Amino acid sequence: MRGGPVGAMVDWVADWISDFGAVLLDWTASLGSIAIFVMRTFRWLLGRLPKKETLTPNFYEIGVLSLPVVALTGTFIGMVLVVQSYVQFRNMNIEAKLGAVINMSLVRELGPVLAATMLAGRVGSAMAAELGTMRVTEQIDALITMGANPIHYLVVPRFLACLLLIPSLTIMADFMGVAGAFFYAVYLLDIDMYHYLENSRHFVGGFDLFVGLFKSLFFGAAIALIACYRGFNCEPGAEGVGKAATAAFVHSFVVILVLDLLLGIALDGIYYTIWPEAPKLL
Amino acid sequence: MVSAASNIDVSNESIIKMEGVDVVFGRNRVLRRIDLNLAQGETLAIIGESGCGKTVLLKTIIGLLHPTRGSVYFDGRDLGRMSEKELNGQRIRFGFLFQQAALFDSMTVAQNIGFSLRQHTNKRAEEIREIVSARVAEVGLPENVLGKKPAELSGGMRKRVGLARALALEPEIMLYDEPTTGLDPIMSDVINELIINTRRQHPVTSIVVTHDMRTARKVADRVIMLFPLSRLKSGEPQIIYDGPAERIDDAADSRVSQFIRGEARERLMEMRRINGR
Numbered sequence: 001m002r003g004g005p006v007g008a009m010v011d012w013v014a015d016w017i018s019d020f021g022a023v024l025l026d027w028t029a030s031l032g033s034i035a036i037f038v039m040r041t042f043r044w045l046l047g048r049l050p051k052k053e054t055l056t057p058n059f060y061e062i063g064v065l066s067l068p069v070v071a072l073t074g075t076f077i078g079m080v081l082v083v084q085s086y087v088q089f090r091n092m093n094i095e096a097k098l099g100a101v102i103n104m105s106l107v108r109e110l111g112p113v114l115a116a117t118m119l120a121g122r123v124g125s126a127m128a129a130e131l132g133t134m135r136v137t138e139q140i141d142a143l144i145t146m147g148a149n150p151i152h153y154l155v156v157p158r159f160l161a162c163l164l165l166i167p168s169l170t171i172m173a174d175f176m177g178v179a180g181a182f183f184y185a186v187y188l189l190d191i192d193m194y195h196y197l198e199n200s201r202h203f204v205g206g207f208d209l210f211v212g213l214f215k216s217l218f219f220g221a222a223i224a225l226i227a228c229y230r231g232f233n234c235e236p237g238a239e240g241v242g243k244a245a246t247a248a249f250v251h252s253f254v255v256i257l258v259l260d261l262l263l264g265i266a267l268d269g270i271y272y273t274i275w276p277e278a279p280k281l282l
Numbered sequence: 283m284v285s286a287a288s289n290i291d292v293s294n295e296s297i298i299k300m301e302g303v304d305v306v307f308g309r310n311r312v313l314r315r316i317d318l319n320l321a322q323g324e325t326l327a328i329i330g331e332s333g334c335g336k337t338v339l340l341k342t343i344i345g346l347l348h349p350t351r352g353s354v355y356f357d358g359r360d361l362g363r364m365s366e367k368e369l370n371g372q373r374i375r376f377g378f379l380f381q382q383a384a385l386f387d388s389m390t391v392a393q394n395i396g397f398s399l400r401q402h403t404n405k406r407a408e409e410i411r412e413i414v415s416a417r418v419a420e421v422g423l424p425e426n427v428l429g430k431k432p433a434e435l436s437g438g439m440r441k442r443v444g445l446a447r448a449l450a451l452e453p454e455i456m457l458y459d460e461p462t463t464g465l466d467p468i469m470s471d472v473i474n475e476l477i478i479n480t481r482r483q484h485p486v487t488s489i490v491v492t493h494d495m496r497t498a499r500k501v502a503d504r505v506i507m508l509f510p511l512s513r514l515k516s517g518e519p520q521i522i523y524d525g526p527a528e529r530i531d532d533a534a535d536s537r538v539s540q541f542i543r544g545e546a547r548e549r550l551m552e553m554r555r556i557n558g559r
Contacts, residue, residue, distance in 0.1 A: 133387070134387075137382060138380045138381075138384040139385075141341070142385075144346055145346065145373055146373070147371070147373045147401065148397075
Protein backbone atom coordinates (compact mmCIF):
# COMPACT_ATOMS: atom_id res chain seq x y z
CA MET A 1 0.00 0.00 0.00
CA ARG A 2 1.55 3.29 -1.10
CA GLY A 3 0.61 6.68 0.33
CA GLY A 4 -0.93 9.64 -1.53
CA PRO A 5 -3.14 9.82 -4.63
CA VAL A 6 -0.34 8.62 -6.94
CA GLY A 7 0.27 5.61 -4.74
CA ALA A 8 -3.46 4.80 -4.71
CA MET A 9 -3.54 5.07 -8.49
CA VAL A 10 -0.52 2.76 -8.82
CA ASP A 11 -2.20 0.25 -6.48
CA TRP A 12 -5.42 0.43 -8.49
CA VAL A 13 -3.55 -0.18 -11.77
CA ALA A 14 -1.54 -3.03 -10.22
CA ASP A 15 -4.76 -4.65 -8.91
CA TRP A 16 -6.42 -4.20 -12.29
CA ILE A 17 -3.48 -5.82 -14.11
CA SER A 18 -3.42 -8.66 -11.60
CA ASP A 19 -7.20 -9.27 -11.92
CA PHE A 20 -7.01 -9.03 -15.70
CA GLY A 21 -4.11 -11.52 -15.70
CA ALA A 22 -6.06 -13.92 -13.50
CA VAL A 23 -9.11 -13.72 -15.80
CA LEU A 24 -6.88 -14.23 -18.85
CA LEU A 25 -5.24 -17.26 -17.24
CA ASP A 26 -8.66 -18.69 -16.35
CA TRP A 27 -9.87 -18.19 -19.91
CA THR A 28 -6.76 -19.80 -21.37
CA ALA A 29 -7.05 -22.77 -19.00
CA SER A 30 -10.77 -23.15 -19.88
CA LEU A 31 -10.03 -23.01 -23.59
CA GLY A 32 -7.34 -25.65 -23.20
CA SER A 33 -9.67 -27.82 -21.15
CA ILE A 34 -12.46 -27.49 -23.76
CA ALA A 35 -10.00 -28.31 -26.55
CA ILE A 36 -8.85 -31.48 -24.74
CA PHE A 37 -12.48 -32.46 -24.11
CA VAL A 38 -13.37 -31.99 -27.80
CA MET A 39 -10.29 -33.92 -28.96
CA ARG A 40 -11.05 -36.82 -26.63
CA THR A 41 -14.65 -36.88 -27.90
CA PHE A 42 -13.48 -37.03 -31.53
CA ARG A 43 -10.88 -39.67 -30.71
CA TRP A 44 -13.55 -41.93 -29.22
CA LEU A 45 -15.96 -41.07 -32.02
CA LEU A 46 -13.46 -42.21 -34.63
CA GLY A 47 -12.20 -45.14 -32.56
CA ARG A 48 -15.26 -47.11 -31.52
CA LEU A 49 -18.97 -46.36 -31.77
CA PRO A 50 -21.14 -46.89 -28.67
CA LYS A 51 -23.49 -49.87 -28.51
CA LYS A 52 -26.97 -49.63 -30.00
CA GLU A 53 -28.66 -49.79 -26.59
CA THR A 54 -26.69 -46.71 -25.52
CA LEU A 55 -27.43 -44.77 -28.70
CA THR A 56 -31.16 -45.48 -29.05
CA PRO A 57 -32.40 -43.75 -25.84
CA ASN A 58 -30.34 -40.66 -26.68
CA PHE A 59 -31.64 -40.52 -30.24
CA TYR A 60 -35.19 -40.86 -28.94
CA GLU A 61 -34.78 -38.24 -26.22
CA ILE A 62 -32.93 -35.73 -28.36
CA GLY A 63 -34.58 -36.24 -31.72
CA VAL A 64 -38.07 -37.68 -31.38
CA LEU A 65 -39.10 -35.83 -28.22
CA SER A 66 -37.86 -32.50 -29.60
CA LEU A 67 -39.99 -32.73 -32.76
CA PRO A 68 -43.31 -31.43 -31.32
CA VAL A 69 -41.81 -28.33 -29.70
CA VAL A 70 -39.75 -27.51 -32.81
CA ALA A 71 -42.82 -27.99 -35.03
CA LEU A 72 -44.95 -25.76 -32.82
CA THR A 73 -42.44 -22.92 -32.54
CA GLY A 74 -41.65 -23.20 -36.27
CA THR A 75 -45.33 -22.74 -37.16
CA PHE A 76 -45.70 -19.67 -34.98
CA ILE A 77 -42.45 -18.09 -36.20
CA GLY A 78 -43.70 -18.45 -39.81
CA MET A 79 -47.01 -16.80 -38.96
CA VAL A 80 -45.37 -14.01 -36.90
CA LEU A 81 -43.08 -13.18 -39.82
CA VAL A 82 -46.14 -12.73 -42.08
CA VAL A 83 -47.88 -10.54 -39.48
CA GLN A 84 -44.79 -8.34 -39.05
CA SER A 85 -43.96 -7.97 -42.75
CA TYR A 86 -47.40 -7.79 -44.36
CA VAL A 87 -48.12 -4.08 -43.75
CA GLN A 88 -44.80 -2.90 -45.19
CA PHE A 89 -45.13 -5.13 -48.25
CA ARG A 90 -48.75 -4.07 -48.84
CA ASN A 91 -47.77 -0.39 -48.64
CA MET A 92 -45.36 -1.06 -51.50
CA ASN A 93 -47.94 -3.26 -53.27
CA ILE A 94 -45.61 -6.23 -53.30
CA GLU A 95 -47.41 -8.45 -50.79
CA ALA A 96 -47.32 -11.34 -53.26
CA LYS A 97 -43.50 -11.32 -52.82
CA LEU A 98 -43.96 -12.02 -49.12
CA GLY A 99 -43.57 -15.77 -49.71
CA ALA A 100 -40.12 -15.35 -51.25
CA VAL A 101 -38.73 -13.24 -48.40
CA ILE A 102 -40.30 -15.22 -45.58
CA ASN A 103 -39.44 -18.63 -46.97
CA MET A 104 -35.88 -17.54 -47.71
CA SER A 105 -35.48 -16.23 -44.13
CA LEU A 106 -36.97 -19.40 -42.71
CA VAL A 107 -34.93 -21.87 -44.74
CA ARG A 108 -31.58 -20.07 -44.49
CA GLU A 109 -31.71 -18.53 -41.03
CA LEU A 110 -34.69 -18.92 -38.77
CA GLY A 111 -35.33 -22.65 -39.28
CA PRO A 112 -31.82 -23.80 -38.29
CA VAL A 113 -31.37 -21.17 -35.57
CA LEU A 114 -34.80 -21.91 -34.11
CA ALA A 115 -34.25 -25.68 -34.13
CA ALA A 116 -30.83 -25.19 -32.54
CA THR A 117 -32.18 -22.81 -29.89
CA MET A 118 -34.95 -25.22 -28.97
CA LEU A 119 -32.42 -28.06 -28.84
CA ALA A 120 -30.09 -26.02 -26.62
CA GLY A 121 -32.97 -25.09 -24.31
CA ARG A 122 -34.75 -28.42 -24.15
CA VAL A 123 -31.88 -30.86 -24.50
CA GLY A 124 -28.63 -28.95 -23.85
CA SER A 125 -29.49 -27.72 -20.39
CA ALA A 126 -31.04 -31.09 -19.47
CA MET A 127 -27.86 -32.87 -20.62
CA ALA A 128 -25.69 -30.52 -18.56
CA ALA A 129 -27.91 -31.01 -15.50
CA GLU A 130 -27.96 -34.80 -15.90
CA LEU A 131 -24.21 -35.12 -16.38
CA GLY A 132 -23.61 -32.56 -13.64
CA THR A 133 -25.70 -34.61 -11.24
CA MET A 134 -23.78 -37.71 -12.28
CA ARG A 135 -20.51 -35.88 -11.57
CA VAL A 136 -21.69 -34.62 -8.18
CA THR A 137 -23.06 -38.02 -7.08
CA GLU A 138 -19.89 -39.85 -8.21
CA GLN A 139 -21.73 -41.75 -10.97
CA ILE A 140 -19.08 -40.66 -13.47
CA ASP A 141 -16.36 -41.92 -11.11
CA ALA A 142 -18.33 -45.17 -10.79
CA LEU A 143 -18.30 -45.54 -14.59
CA ILE A 144 -14.52 -45.09 -14.63
CA THR A 145 -13.98 -47.63 -11.85
CA MET A 146 -16.05 -50.09 -13.87
CA GLY A 147 -13.65 -49.76 -16.78
CA ALA A 148 -16.00 -47.70 -18.96
CA ASN A 149 -14.78 -44.45 -20.45
CA PRO A 150 -17.29 -41.70 -19.59
CA ILE A 151 -16.55 -39.77 -22.80
CA HIS A 152 -17.29 -42.86 -24.86
CA TYR A 153 -20.29 -43.88 -22.82
CA LEU A 154 -21.91 -40.52 -22.04
CA VAL A 155 -20.64 -37.88 -24.48
CA VAL A 156 -20.31 -39.69 -27.81
CA PRO A 157 -23.96 -40.92 -27.93
CA ARG A 158 -25.26 -37.43 -27.08
CA PHE A 159 -22.92 -35.83 -29.60
CA LEU A 160 -24.01 -38.23 -32.34
CA ALA A 161 -27.69 -37.75 -31.54
CA CYS A 162 -27.40 -33.94 -31.67
CA LEU A 163 -25.24 -33.98 -34.80
CA LEU A 164 -27.30 -36.45 -36.80
CA LEU A 165 -30.78 -35.43 -35.72
CA ILE A 166 -30.57 -31.64 -35.82
CA PRO A 167 -30.98 -31.63 -39.65
CA SER A 168 -34.32 -33.46 -39.22
CA LEU A 169 -35.39 -30.92 -36.62
CA THR A 170 -34.33 -28.11 -38.94
CA ILE A 171 -36.36 -29.60 -41.78
CA MET A 172 -39.33 -29.81 -39.43
CA ALA A 173 -38.86 -26.17 -38.33
CA ASP A 174 -38.50 -25.09 -42.00
CA PHE A 175 -41.54 -27.05 -43.13
CA MET A 176 -43.82 -25.95 -40.31
CA GLY A 177 -42.63 -22.33 -40.62
CA VAL A 178 -43.30 -22.31 -44.36
CA ALA A 179 -46.68 -23.99 -43.83
CA GLY A 180 -47.63 -21.58 -41.02
CA ALA A 181 -46.63 -18.55 -43.10
CA PHE A 182 -48.53 -19.88 -46.13
CA PHE A 183 -51.66 -20.54 -44.09
CA TYR A 184 -51.65 -17.06 -42.53
CA ALA A 185 -50.80 -15.23 -45.73
CA VAL A 186 -53.14 -17.05 -48.09
CA TYR A 187 -56.11 -17.94 -45.90
CA LEU A 188 -56.17 -15.13 -43.35
CA LEU A 189 -54.66 -12.19 -45.28
CA ASP A 190 -56.05 -13.23 -48.67
CA ILE A 191 -52.77 -12.96 -50.56
CA ASP A 192 -53.01 -14.55 -53.99
CA MET A 193 -51.95 -18.17 -53.64
CA TYR A 194 -50.54 -18.55 -57.15
CA HIS A 195 -48.21 -15.55 -56.88
CA TYR A 196 -47.22 -16.37 -53.28
CA LEU A 197 -46.16 -19.88 -54.31
CA GLU A 198 -44.63 -18.82 -57.63
CA ASN A 199 -42.42 -16.18 -55.93
CA SER A 200 -41.38 -18.66 -53.25
CA ARG A 201 -40.45 -21.25 -55.89
CA HIS A 202 -38.55 -18.72 -57.95
CA PHE A 203 -36.44 -17.23 -55.14
CA VAL A 204 -35.81 -20.14 -52.79
CA GLY A 205 -33.46 -22.76 -54.22
CA GLY A 206 -31.74 -25.97 -53.21
CA PHE A 207 -28.62 -24.09 -52.09
CA ASP A 208 -30.66 -22.13 -49.54
CA LEU A 209 -31.95 -25.35 -48.06
CA PHE A 210 -28.40 -26.74 -48.06
CA VAL A 211 -27.09 -23.62 -46.27
CA GLY A 212 -29.62 -24.10 -43.47
CA LEU A 213 -28.97 -27.81 -43.05
CA PHE A 214 -25.19 -27.42 -43.25
CA LYS A 215 -25.21 -24.77 -40.55
CA SER A 216 -27.43 -26.92 -38.35
CA LEU A 217 -24.74 -29.63 -38.20
CA PHE A 218 -22.33 -27.18 -36.58
CA PHE A 219 -25.03 -25.96 -34.20
CA GLY A 220 -25.83 -29.54 -33.11
CA ALA A 221 -22.19 -30.39 -32.53
CA ALA A 222 -21.63 -27.18 -30.55
CA ILE A 223 -24.71 -27.75 -28.35
CA ALA A 224 -23.69 -31.31 -27.47
CA LEU A 225 -20.06 -30.46 -26.74
CA ILE A 226 -20.85 -27.36 -24.66
CA ALA A 227 -23.60 -29.09 -22.66
CA CYS A 228 -21.51 -32.20 -21.97
CA TYR A 229 -18.43 -30.14 -21.09
CA ARG A 230 -20.46 -28.03 -18.65
CA GLY A 231 -21.95 -31.17 -17.08
CA PHE A 232 -18.57 -32.89 -16.75
CA ASN A 233 -17.03 -29.82 -15.14
CA CYS A 234 -19.94 -29.08 -12.84
CA GLU A 235 -19.21 -27.55 -9.44
CA PRO A 236 -20.35 -29.52 -6.38
CA GLY A 237 -23.88 -29.27 -5.01
CA ALA A 238 -27.32 -28.38 -6.31
CA GLU A 239 -26.15 -24.83 -7.06
CA GLY A 240 -23.34 -26.20 -9.24
CA VAL A 241 -25.79 -28.30 -11.24
CA GLY A 242 -28.10 -25.31 -11.73
CA LYS A 243 -25.20 -23.15 -12.88
CA ALA A 244 -24.02 -25.84 -15.30
CA ALA A 245 -27.51 -26.08 -16.87
CA THR A 246 -27.80 -22.30 -17.25
CA ALA A 247 -24.26 -21.95 -18.61
CA ALA A 248 -24.91 -24.75 -21.10
CA PHE A 249 -27.86 -22.87 -22.62
CA VAL A 250 -26.35 -19.38 -22.54
CA HIS A 251 -23.00 -20.46 -24.00
CA SER A 252 -24.68 -22.64 -26.63
CA PHE A 253 -26.94 -19.78 -27.70
CA VAL A 254 -24.04 -17.34 -28.04
CA VAL A 255 -21.98 -19.89 -29.99
CA ILE A 256 -24.99 -20.64 -32.27
CA LEU A 257 -25.30 -16.95 -33.17
CA VAL A 258 -21.54 -16.51 -33.72
CA LEU A 259 -21.39 -19.65 -35.86
CA ASP A 260 -24.47 -18.49 -37.78
CA LEU A 261 -22.75 -15.26 -38.75
CA LEU A 262 -19.40 -16.86 -39.64
CA LEU A 263 -20.96 -19.73 -41.61
CA GLY A 264 -23.37 -17.32 -43.31
CA ILE A 265 -20.45 -15.21 -44.57
CA ALA A 266 -18.42 -18.29 -45.60
CA LEU A 267 -21.33 -19.96 -47.42
CA ASP A 268 -22.23 -16.74 -49.25
CA GLY A 269 -18.60 -16.58 -50.36
CA ILE A 270 -18.80 -20.14 -51.66
CA TYR A 271 -22.12 -19.39 -53.40
CA TYR A 272 -20.75 -16.41 -55.32
CA THR A 273 -17.58 -18.34 -56.17
CA ILE A 274 -19.65 -21.12 -57.74
CA TRP A 275 -22.27 -18.82 -59.31
CA PRO A 276 -20.52 -15.45 -59.89
CA GLU A 277 -23.41 -14.25 -62.09
CA ALA A 278 -25.96 -14.56 -59.28
CA PRO A 279 -27.48 -11.25 -58.09
CA LYS A 280 -25.73 -9.93 -54.97
CA LEU A 281 -27.73 -8.98 -51.91
CA LEU A 282 -25.56 -5.90 -51.19
CA MET B 283 -0.13 -65.70 7.41
CA VAL B 284 -3.75 -66.07 8.60
CA SER B 285 -6.17 -63.16 8.73
CA ALA B 286 -7.39 -62.27 12.18
CA ALA B 287 -10.76 -61.01 10.99
CA SER B 288 -11.87 -64.02 9.00
CA ASN B 289 -9.33 -66.83 9.41
CA ILE B 290 -8.45 -66.63 5.74
CA ASP B 291 -4.97 -67.12 4.35
CA VAL B 292 -3.19 -63.90 3.52
CA SER B 293 -0.27 -64.13 1.11
CA ASN B 294 2.97 -62.29 1.76
CA GLU B 295 2.96 -61.07 -1.85
CA SER B 296 2.23 -57.39 -2.23
CA ILE B 297 -0.58 -56.60 -4.68
CA ILE B 298 -0.82 -52.84 -4.11
CA LYS B 299 2.15 -50.67 -3.30
CA MET B 300 2.35 -46.91 -2.87
CA GLU B 301 5.71 -45.18 -2.82
CA GLY B 302 6.12 -41.61 -1.63
CA VAL B 303 2.69 -40.55 -2.88
CA ASP B 304 1.79 -36.86 -2.66
CA VAL B 305 -1.61 -35.55 -3.79
CA VAL B 306 -2.03 -31.79 -4.13
CA PHE B 307 -5.13 -29.90 -5.32
CA GLY B 308 -4.12 -26.38 -6.28
CA ARG B 309 -2.55 -25.05 -3.08
CA ASN B 310 -4.10 -27.71 -0.89
CA ARG B 311 -1.86 -30.69 -0.11
CA VAL B 312 -3.99 -33.66 0.99
CA LEU B 313 -1.53 -36.56 1.05
CA ARG B 314 2.18 -36.37 1.82
CA ARG B 315 4.78 -39.09 1.23
CA ILE B 316 2.40 -42.02 1.66
CA ASP B 317 4.12 -45.42 1.60
CA LEU B 318 1.80 -48.38 1.74
CA ASN B 319 1.93 -52.10 1.00
CA LEU B 320 -1.09 -54.34 0.75
CA ALA B 321 -0.67 -58.10 0.71
CA GLN B 322 -2.84 -60.34 -1.45
CA GLY B 323 -5.91 -61.50 0.49
CA GLU B 324 -5.43 -58.89 3.23
CA THR B 325 -8.18 -56.54 4.46
CA LEU B 326 -6.90 -53.11 5.35
CA ALA B 327 -8.96 -50.47 7.12
CA ILE B 328 -8.01 -46.83 6.65
CA ILE B 329 -9.29 -44.71 9.51
CA GLY B 330 -8.98 -41.05 10.33
CA GLU B 331 -11.10 -38.00 10.92
CA SER B 332 -13.12 -36.31 8.17
CA GLY B 333 -10.98 -34.44 5.65
CA CYS B 334 -7.73 -36.29 6.39
CA GLY B 335 -7.52 -37.73 2.85
CA LYS B 336 -8.91 -41.28 3.24
CA THR B 337 -11.14 -41.13 0.16
CA VAL B 338 -8.42 -39.35 -1.82
CA LEU B 339 -6.09 -42.22 -0.97
CA LEU B 340 -8.66 -44.77 -2.13
CA LYS B 341 -9.31 -42.89 -5.39
CA THR B 342 -5.56 -42.63 -6.00
CA ILE B 343 -5.21 -46.40 -5.68
CA ILE B 344 -7.73 -47.03 -8.47
CA GLY B 345 -6.38 -44.22 -10.67
CA LEU B 346 -9.37 -41.87 -10.33
CA LEU B 347 -6.90 -39.32 -9.00
CA HIS B 348 -3.30 -39.15 -10.06
CA PRO B 349 -0.48 -38.64 -7.56
CA THR B 350 1.28 -35.29 -7.83
CA ARG B 351 4.44 -37.14 -6.82
CA GLY B 352 5.30 -40.77 -6.18
CA SER B 353 3.93 -43.98 -7.69
CA VAL B 354 1.13 -46.46 -7.21
CA TYR B 355 1.90 -50.04 -8.25
CA PHE B 356 -0.72 -52.67 -8.90
CA ASP B 357 0.64 -56.18 -9.33
CA GLY B 358 4.11 -54.68 -9.75
CA ARG B 359 3.07 -52.30 -12.54
CA ASP B 360 3.12 -48.53 -12.17
CA LEU B 361 -0.42 -47.17 -12.80
CA GLY B 362 1.07 -43.81 -13.83
CA ARG B 363 2.87 -45.41 -16.77
CA MET B 364 -0.20 -47.18 -18.15
CA SER B 365 -2.19 -45.92 -21.14
CA GLU B 366 -5.87 -45.13 -20.61
CA LYS B 367 -6.80 -48.44 -22.25
CA GLU B 368 -4.42 -50.43 -20.04
CA LEU B 369 -5.67 -48.62 -16.96
CA ASN B 370 -9.29 -49.45 -17.86
CA GLY B 371 -8.24 -53.07 -18.29
CA GLN B 372 -6.75 -53.06 -14.78
CA ARG B 373 -9.74 -51.26 -13.26
CA ILE B 374 -12.09 -54.14 -14.01
CA ARG B 375 -9.99 -56.17 -11.57
CA PHE B 376 -11.26 -53.79 -8.87
CA GLY B 377 -14.69 -53.40 -7.30
CA PHE B 378 -15.54 -50.04 -5.75
CA LEU B 379 -18.35 -49.40 -3.29
CA PHE B 380 -18.92 -45.64 -3.15
CA GLN B 381 -19.98 -43.75 -0.06
CA GLN B 382 -23.45 -42.98 -1.49
CA ALA B 383 -23.37 -46.12 -3.68
CA ALA B 384 -23.26 -43.98 -6.89
CA LEU B 385 -25.87 -46.13 -8.63
CA PHE B 386 -26.83 -44.99 -12.12
CA ASP B 387 -30.15 -43.16 -11.66
CA SER B 388 -31.37 -43.81 -15.18
CA MET B 389 -31.00 -47.59 -14.86
CA THR B 390 -32.89 -50.22 -12.90
CA VAL B 391 -31.17 -52.22 -10.17
CA ALA B 392 -30.74 -55.15 -12.58
CA GLN B 393 -29.20 -52.89 -15.23
CA ASN B 394 -26.88 -51.35 -12.64
CA ILE B 395 -25.61 -54.72 -11.45
CA GLY B 396 -25.31 -56.10 -14.97
CA PHE B 397 -23.54 -53.01 -16.35
CA SER B 398 -19.96 -54.36 -16.15
CA LEU B 399 -21.04 -57.73 -17.49
CA ARG B 400 -22.62 -56.07 -20.55
CA GLN B 401 -19.59 -53.83 -21.06
CA HIS B 402 -16.77 -56.32 -20.59
CA THR B 403 -18.07 -59.82 -21.34
CA ASN B 404 -19.83 -61.52 -24.23
CA LYS B 405 -22.35 -63.20 -21.96
CA ARG B 406 -25.89 -63.64 -23.25
CA ALA B 407 -28.75 -61.71 -21.63
CA GLU B 408 -29.95 -64.89 -19.91
CA GLU B 409 -26.54 -65.56 -18.33
CA ILE B 410 -26.29 -61.94 -17.17
CA ARG B 411 -29.76 -62.20 -15.59
CA GLU B 412 -28.66 -65.31 -13.67
CA ILE B 413 -25.48 -63.65 -12.37
CA VAL B 414 -27.43 -60.53 -11.38
CA SER B 415 -29.96 -62.65 -9.45
CA ALA B 416 -27.14 -64.52 -7.71
CA ARG B 417 -25.44 -61.28 -6.66
CA VAL B 418 -28.72 -59.82 -5.39
CA ALA B 419 -29.28 -62.94 -3.30
CA GLU B 420 -25.70 -62.77 -2.03
CA VAL B 421 -26.26 -59.29 -0.58
CA GLY B 422 -29.58 -60.38 0.93
CA LEU B 423 -31.98 -58.42 -1.25
CA PRO B 424 -35.27 -59.81 -2.61
CA GLU B 425 -35.67 -60.46 -6.36
CA ASN B 426 -38.36 -57.80 -6.63
CA VAL B 427 -35.81 -54.98 -6.28
CA LEU B 428 -34.36 -55.84 -9.68
CA GLY B 429 -36.94 -53.81 -11.60
CA LYS B 430 -36.75 -50.80 -9.27
CA LYS B 431 -34.86 -47.57 -9.88
CA PRO B 432 -32.23 -46.50 -7.28
CA ALA B 433 -34.44 -43.59 -6.16
CA GLU B 434 -37.00 -46.11 -4.88
CA LEU B 435 -34.52 -47.78 -2.50
CA SER B 436 -33.49 -47.00 1.09
CA GLY B 437 -29.89 -46.06 1.95
CA GLY B 438 -29.05 -49.57 3.17
CA MET B 439 -30.55 -51.17 0.07
CA ARG B 440 -28.61 -48.81 -2.18
CA LYS B 441 -25.37 -49.76 -0.43
CA ARG B 442 -26.16 -53.45 -0.92
CA VAL B 443 -27.00 -52.93 -4.59
CA GLY B 444 -23.72 -51.01 -4.90
CA LEU B 445 -21.92 -53.96 -3.36
CA ALA B 446 -23.67 -56.41 -5.70
CA ARG B 447 -22.66 -54.21 -8.65
CA ALA B 448 -19.06 -54.03 -7.47
CA LEU B 449 -18.95 -57.82 -7.16
CA ALA B 450 -20.51 -58.52 -10.57
CA LEU B 451 -17.20 -59.20 -12.32
CA GLU B 452 -15.72 -61.05 -9.33
CA PRO B 453 -12.98 -58.49 -8.66
CA GLU B 454 -9.61 -59.31 -7.11
CA ILE B 455 -9.59 -56.12 -5.04
CA MET B 456 -12.55 -54.52 -3.28
CA LEU B 457 -12.43 -50.88 -2.27
CA TYR B 458 -15.07 -49.69 0.20
CA ASP B 459 -15.51 -45.96 0.76
CA GLU B 460 -17.28 -45.36 4.08
CA PRO B 461 -19.53 -48.43 3.68
CA THR B 462 -21.50 -47.86 6.88
CA THR B 463 -21.81 -44.07 6.88
CA GLY B 464 -25.38 -42.85 7.26
CA LEU B 465 -26.77 -46.28 8.21
CA ASP B 466 -28.37 -47.37 11.47
CA PRO B 467 -26.31 -49.71 13.73
CA ILE B 468 -28.12 -52.85 12.56
CA MET B 469 -27.75 -52.02 8.87
CA SER B 470 -24.11 -51.08 9.52
CA ASP B 471 -23.57 -54.52 10.98
CA VAL B 472 -25.31 -56.13 8.00
CA ILE B 473 -22.84 -54.33 5.71
CA ASN B 474 -19.91 -55.42 7.90
CA GLU B 475 -21.10 -59.03 7.68
CA LEU B 476 -21.43 -58.69 3.91
CA ILE B 477 -17.83 -57.44 3.67
CA ILE B 478 -16.66 -60.45 5.67
CA ASN B 479 -18.84 -62.86 3.66
CA THR B 480 -17.60 -61.38 0.40
CA ARG B 481 -14.09 -62.17 1.51
CA ARG B 482 -15.06 -65.72 2.43
CA GLN B 483 -16.85 -66.37 -0.86
CA HIS B 484 -14.44 -64.60 -3.21
CA PRO B 485 -10.67 -64.50 -2.77
CA VAL B 486 -10.48 -60.71 -2.56
CA THR B 487 -8.04 -58.23 -1.15
CA SER B 488 -9.94 -55.34 0.45
CA ILE B 489 -9.43 -51.77 1.55
CA VAL B 490 -12.11 -50.28 3.78
CA VAL B 491 -12.12 -46.54 4.36
CA THR B 492 -14.10 -45.77 7.47
CA HIS B 493 -14.30 -43.65 10.58
CA ASP B 494 -16.40 -46.28 12.27
CA MET B 495 -14.09 -48.16 14.65
CA ARG B 496 -16.61 -50.99 14.98
CA THR B 497 -16.30 -51.64 11.23
CA ALA B 498 -12.50 -51.37 11.30
CA ARG B 499 -12.20 -53.82 14.20
CA LYS B 500 -14.70 -56.26 12.75
CA VAL B 501 -13.60 -56.56 9.13
CA ALA B 502 -9.91 -55.64 9.00
CA ASP B 503 -6.67 -57.52 9.59
CA ARG B 504 -4.65 -54.35 9.62
CA VAL B 505 -5.48 -50.71 10.28
CA ILE B 506 -3.73 -47.55 9.24
CA MET B 507 -4.67 -44.17 10.61
CA LEU B 508 -4.19 -41.02 8.56
CA PHE B 509 -3.82 -37.64 10.20
CA PRO B 510 -4.80 -34.34 8.54
CA LEU B 511 -1.73 -32.57 7.16
CA SER B 512 -2.95 -29.22 8.49
CA ARG B 513 -2.44 -30.52 12.04
CA LEU B 514 0.92 -32.20 11.51
CA LYS B 515 4.30 -30.62 12.09
CA SER B 516 6.57 -30.39 9.09
CA GLY B 517 8.26 -33.72 8.38
CA GLU B 518 5.92 -35.76 10.60
CA PRO B 519 4.58 -38.91 8.86
CA GLN B 520 0.92 -38.71 7.84
CA ILE B 521 0.24 -42.33 8.77
CA ILE B 522 0.30 -42.24 12.56
CA TYR B 523 -0.67 -45.90 13.10
CA ASP B 524 -0.01 -48.95 10.95
CA GLY B 525 -0.58 -52.26 12.68
CA PRO B 526 -2.92 -55.13 13.44
CA ALA B 527 -6.56 -54.19 14.01
CA GLU B 528 -6.71 -56.00 17.36
CA ARG B 529 -3.77 -54.01 18.77
CA ILE B 530 -4.97 -50.53 17.91
CA ASP B 531 -6.17 -49.98 21.48
CA ASP B 532 -2.58 -50.31 22.65
CA ALA B 533 -1.25 -47.65 20.24
CA ALA B 534 1.34 -45.46 21.89
CA ASP B 535 0.32 -42.30 20.01
CA SER B 536 -2.27 -40.40 22.06
CA ARG B 537 -3.89 -39.06 18.85
CA VAL B 538 -4.87 -42.64 17.92
CA SER B 539 -6.40 -43.39 21.30
CA GLN B 540 -8.23 -40.04 21.24
CA PHE B 541 -9.75 -40.93 17.88
CA ILE B 542 -10.78 -44.47 18.74
CA ARG B 543 -12.32 -43.40 22.03
CA GLY B 544 -14.09 -40.56 20.25
CA GLU B 545 -12.73 -37.97 22.67
CA ALA B 546 -13.73 -34.53 21.53
CA ARG B 547 -12.49 -32.38 24.44
CA GLU B 548 -8.86 -32.05 23.36
CA ARG B 549 -9.83 -31.60 19.72
CA LEU B 550 -12.24 -28.81 20.66
CA MET B 551 -9.53 -27.11 22.70
CA GLU B 552 -7.14 -27.38 19.77
CA MET B 553 -9.76 -25.93 17.40
CA ARG B 554 -10.35 -23.03 19.80
CA ARG B 555 -6.59 -22.45 20.05
CA ILE B 556 -6.32 -22.37 16.22
CA ASN B 557 -9.29 -20.02 15.93
CA GLY B 558 -7.84 -17.79 18.67
CA ARG B 559 -10.74 -18.26 21.12
